[in-house]
Amino acid sequence: MYSQKHHIYQLARSLRKKQTAAESFFWQKVRNRSFQGLKFTRQFVVEHAEVLGQKSYYIADFHCHAKKLIIEIDGDIHDQQKDYDQMREEGLKGMGFNVLRFTNEQILFHWNEVEKELLNFIEHYQK
Numbered sequence: 704m705y706s707q708k709h710h711i712y713q714l715a716r717s718l719r720k721k722q723t724a725a726e727s728f729f730w731q732k733v734r735n736r737s738f739q740g741l742k743f744t745r746q747f748v749v750e751h752a753e754v755l756g757q758k759s760y761y762i763a764d765f766h767c768h769a770k771k772l773i774i775e776i777d778g779d780i781h782d783q784q785k786d787y788d789q790m791r792e793e794g795l796k797g798m799g800f801n802v803l804r805f806t807n808e809q810i811l812f813h814w815n816e817v818e819k820e821l822l823n824f825i826e827h828y829q830k
């Protein structure tokens with residue numbers, strides 16, 4: 704029998720293989736330390752606090768360990784789950800992560816603005 708942890712890592716692996724167009728575009732911009740020399744990973748599994756004796760997990764779209772930064776790229780589904788996204792984001796921030804959210808449209812059609820926001824975050828990041 705597979706554990707919840709095993710299942711979530713399998714799901715993350717599957718999501719890496721089925722990226723959205725925006726996720727693929729973002730990955731091409733940041734992979735192999737091509738963005739400010741920073742290492743990004745995709746479909747990063749975050750182990751969250753235990754609830755009722757069971758751990759919960761989040762899968763972040765992208766993660767930069769050096770800046771404790773999680774990037775979430777929101778598609779249309781996120782219009783229906785704003786409360787969940789906010790709760791999740793608060794949980795991640797409570798764990799010490801910084802979270803930046805962008806829409807698919809921002810990534811695909813306004814990359815210069817996204818890049819500026821990322822650079823601004825990196826410039827002002829304090830450990």
